[in-house]
Amino acid sequence: MKKYLLILFSFLALTACRQADNKQSLQGEWRFALDRNDRGLTEQWYTRSLTDTIHLPGSLQEQGYGDEVGIETPWTGQIVDKSWYDSPLYEKFRQPGNIKVPFWLNPDRHYVGVAWYQKEIDIPASWTGNPVQLELERTHWETTLFLDGVEMGKHESLSTPYRYTFKELTPGKHTLTLRVDNRVNIEVGVNAHSVSDHTQSNWNGVIGTISLTAKPSLYIDDIQIYPNIADKTIKVAVSLDGTTTTNDATLLLQVEKKDGGVIGKPHKVTVDPETGMTQEITLSMGEDALLWSEHSPNLYTLRAVVESNGKLEEQYRTFGLREFKANGTRFEVNGHPVFLRGTLECCIFPLTGYPATDRAYWTKIYNQCKAYGLNHVRFHSWCPPEAAFAVADSMGFYLQVECAGWATVGDGGYSDQWFREESDRILKEYGNHPSFCLMAYGNEPGGANQVKYLSELIDHWKSKDLRRAYTSAGGWPYVENADYWNAPDPRIQGWGEGLRSIINAQPPRTDYDFAHIIRENMPTVSHEIGQWCVYPNLKEMDKYTGVLKAKNFEIFRETLKDHHMADLADAFLYASGRLQTLCYKADIEAALRTPGFAGFQLLDLHDFPGQGTALVGVLDPFWDEKGYVTGEEYSTFCNNTVPLIRFPKMVWLNNETLNVPVEIAHFGEKPLQAAHINWQISDRAGTKLAQGSFTKDLPVTNCIPAGKIEYALSGIGEPSQLIVSVEVKETNSKNQWNIWVYPAKQEAVEQLPYITSTLDNQTMARLDKGENVLLLLAPGSILPEKGGDIRVGFSSIFWNTAWTNKQPPHTLGILCDPAHPALAAFPTEGYSDYQWWDLVSNCNAMVLDDFPADYRPVVQLVDDWFTNRKLGILLEGKIGNGKLMVCSADLQKDLDKRPAARQLRQSILQYMASSRFNPSTSLDPALVKALYQK
Incomplete structure (x- = not known):
């Protein structure tokens, strides 16, 4: 053991002695020019010095560049209701100086086209002979790179960093020039949240890390980690790049614990550049290795060090020891059943108009999701940046990632190839994250050949990487070789149903489920349940201090004032919010009552600002509460453990007996033995009318019968609202419902009108x-x-x-x-x-x-x-x-x-x-x- 520690300490010492100047941040001021007519390539703008300035990371729109919004603004996104363009009702909002559109949040400036960004870099003499890598964490969108007037490469990804490695840069000054084009030149779909004005906005720029890094002559290109929970090992695949002139180049791997301790012995191999540029090594994690899940998000770090010609590079990868797969109609994490309680995240970032790349904001997002009882997030038609995965890893969230599309697929166009390549980029960049559990092409595709195309795409993914479950797309189509179905059902209301939906067409009850919809051969995850609206929170407008403004809310405020009800805005919000909460409760409880169901994805926990203004969240676009429901209340019906009652009706007469079955949905960390389940009936004043209890073993599943509540209503003499509640004592899980009891025989009213x-x-x-x-x-x-x-x-x-x-x-x-x-x-x-x-x-x-x-x-x-x-x-x-x-x-x-x-x-x-x-x-x-x- 002493020998291995000496090896490790020697590498640590070498690492500490690395030159401190091997990295340069390029954040800050860049030269800049708008290329409205796309003349820059023919006029060779990459050979001239640009005259305007801009700050990166950032977008050009948030820094005052672009055009004022008007009737001719070329929006990226479908507009269904076009009445704003011609209706007299909106005439005053179409006038110069008072432009306000109701479709979505309004940017201060709008620009779709080409922009050029330019910066001088200074390569130190100490970097002589070293490859130099440029990293741009996220560009929007297509980027062409020029160095000293010579084209170096192009980048088309919406989801992954642009990394370009220069074989060698001479010391001294050089000029980097970027051409960024945010037109939808590749058919990913104008409504895809990766590009659309519906949510983040169609921005132009570069965000996140912007840097240059000097690499040794032999360096690490990629590391992929494949856990095996059965024997608690990991297979590590390391891809190297570059060259070496020595015969003793080495690669060292070491697994580190969160507290800084190490696992096992450091593994060191000699690298032969002729045959060994890809190394596959299996490392034991030991019998005491901890698994990763929502309940215990245990993480480890792999440290990889390559040494050649007296120089070294080290890289780290965080990973979790977990297995996420389908088993029948359910998902399992490490062999343990899991129920997905999810929401969509549609790239909604109203202050910047582009996604956050810092961990702090993603921590806020997931904290709110957890407070409201969720364990899952679907990224609708986009893929988030690295920070979103890292925070989800640490907090135990299951993520569905998508390849930036909401389009026609399978027609043989370039986008078919692009989606395949984009998926490869996503798997390579983010595949090690244990939170990355599910993947789809995107949302609701079109195309006569979509099933064939998406089936082949799933086969392609499975041939490369079995660390997650794959499906065709959000919504449809059903594809036989998928691991799960992201289905438009089950839910209590869908598109086109309106007053025919369950919640509107049938008297209220809580005994329905969707067992008839569940497929027997794979898990079903319901697609975009909810979509229940609430009145606008007009006080929210003051929060829009960034690039996007709530001018749609200004329209709503003015029309409310025109109808002499400005004083009722808060009351409308609260009243409609309580109804919205009730509707979400009904949707979620129906899902939890469905046997064999794999989970749901809400649309949405927070508001969706586009598509006409879809105020479907109990949280606002900033993930803040609106004042009518808290996470504490919401999580009574949306959580790991939820008591449920199958009420055949909610309105009763006092000559009836309440006789209703109680059941439990339990997806906690472990089964519960002899759980104590208590029930109570009380009136609105809190007076207890009846109570009882059951003792029941709770396996990890749903539809667990617990017992029946039986209570004669004959003692309720006055019209009453009663509260029926059920609690699982061991998990402190409590749920409740209102029912109404009216006299069966009414008293005669004298002096009838x-x-x-x-x-x-x-x-x-x-x-x-x-x-x-x-x-x-x-x-x-x-x-x-x-x-x-x-x-x-x-x-x-x-x-x-x-x-x-x-x-x-x-x-x-x-x-x-x-x-x-x-x-x-x-x-x-x-x-x-x-x-x-x-x-x-x-x-x-x-x-x-x-x-x-x-x-x-x-x-x-x-x-x-x-x-x-x-x-x-x-x-x-x-x-x-x-x-x-x-x-x-x-x-x-x-x-x-x-x-x-x-x-x-x-x-x-x-x-x-x-x-x-x-x-x-x-x-x-x-x-x-x-x-x-x-």
Whole structure:
């Protein structure tokens, strides 16, 4: 052992004696020129000195270069709703000096084309005879390199660093010139998040590391590490480059622990340049080696040192000892079942307009993901920089990486070859990271030959590298040789479903799952579940202090003000946010109830700023909370261990008995023996009504039956909202649901109002005499222009109406004052919950824009932020000497089968019969009549 330590210490000493000047940072000021007409190559700009200046790393747009946004701006990205270009509604936002587009965040400057970057470098005499490597961590996009006016090479990758090695540079001054072209010259798709204005923006520049490094004559080109958990070894493949004139060139490998200790003996081999430029060596990690997973993200470092001609180079690679593979319909990590709880990351970086290359920001991202119960991130149609992998390694996240595409594939064009080469670059650059667990070509491809092309691409990946699972693409197609299917189902609502989706078409319950969709031969991971919208957080606009501005939010703020509701912005956000949270809870719990399911990918945990403005996140684009749900609450239904109840319905009568099965989804680090599962039923005040417990072994899986909750509801005399909760004591996992219990037999209401469907002469006469009138406007009676054409459903808006051609619903739930006496016998919060499902599913919105500016209905609908109309389904006011209540939800039909509708009617009637019915606003009857008659 002493002999090996001496070898190691000698190499450490040599390393310490390396020349300190073997690396130069090129960050800082560069000369610069825009090449708007792409004349630089023909005019040989690489031979002249450029005159403008710019700072790298960075983009030209964030430094004031480019064009102001206008009607002719050549955006990179599809625009579905083009009304901004011609609609009178947007006319004032198309005027010079007031340009504001609603499609996505607006850059201060926009530029698509060629730009030139130039810098003088000074090669020291000590580098004489050494190869010199230039590294540009990420360019956007196509880059051509010139040295002293001579073309050196090109780079087309969107995902990996550009490294160019000069065989030898003479000491003294040299001029580097870069031509960077951010046009979509290769068909990766204008909506791909690797290039699109939808999210990061189509920027031009260089970010991350920019440096020159002097290499020894023999140096390391690549290191790949292939773990074998069965015998706890790693196979190390080291590729060398360069030349040597000595016969005793050596390569030393040593595995180091996180605390700095070493594992085993240093392994040293002699390198023969004629036959040994690629070395494959197996190293033992020892019986005590620790495995990597989400639960225990144990990391090791491989140190590689090559010595030749008295000079050496050392490189380090971080790796984890792990195996990620499919087994039946599930994934396993190190033979342990895993359930992917994921979100998309669509290259959303609003301050810079390009992805972060520092670890601090990625730490924030993954910390928020972990706080909200996630263990997985899908990088939709792009590949992140090195820092994203390194932080995911340290925190135990499973990443799905994609090859920068959202395009047509398989038609034989150059992009087919490019995607294959890009995947090779990604596997080489990031393949050692244990977090890099899944890979796909990109998103939702087109093309008649896509299955054949993607099947061959998967075979190509498997022939090179079996360290991860591979699939065709996000969404489709299904390919038989894939390791898993990233399927558009299961989820409770999809594109085109609208009011036909589970959450809108069926009465609320929590007993559905998607077992019928799961394929038996491979894991199914659901693609882009959720997409539930929330009203814009207008206070968020102050955060946009970088290259992108929320001018789309400025439009929404102005139209809200035009409709005299600026004071309701925060209330709209909170109310719609609570409904959004409920929808995500329903989606995630359905996934956790599905036997054999492999996982889901949310769209999204944070907002997607493009495609018309898709406010689908419970976090904003900065990964910050919006104020209506915390990670603590969200992780009650999205976590390693989640208690679940299969409720057949959420609204009950007090002559029924609650009898519901409890089950557990448990994907923790290990099985639990004799776990204590406690349940409780309480009222809104927190008074405990019933409780019980079960003892159950919890293997690592889902759909584990725990027992049944049985509780007679006969003791609930008043209309009540109850909270049913279940807790797994050992994991401190608690989940809860609201249910509603109404009297089966209602008390008679004395002094009923006059109930009518029209303000005819008889009704007006009654009002003139001071009577109370309940005007019930049945669904279908509201004029189209007064709300009849607004499609109301229970859920919030899916994705956004500008991108889905107004897929319903068109609203974001209800807003009300829960203390309003009209709702006294209809327990509610100030926002939608399941007791509102029947009512909003059987109603028309009433457009109240012509009512007094400060008028507020009793129950308001939160409108689409693109239109910001004042909408109501329950309102009141004085007319003449009488008092009027108007409801556009169906409170008449089949009430014996619709307990929530019957109970709201009862609550309204009791209110109208009481002295508390005393509206403060006088209404013009013509405004009311205009809602339903010409």
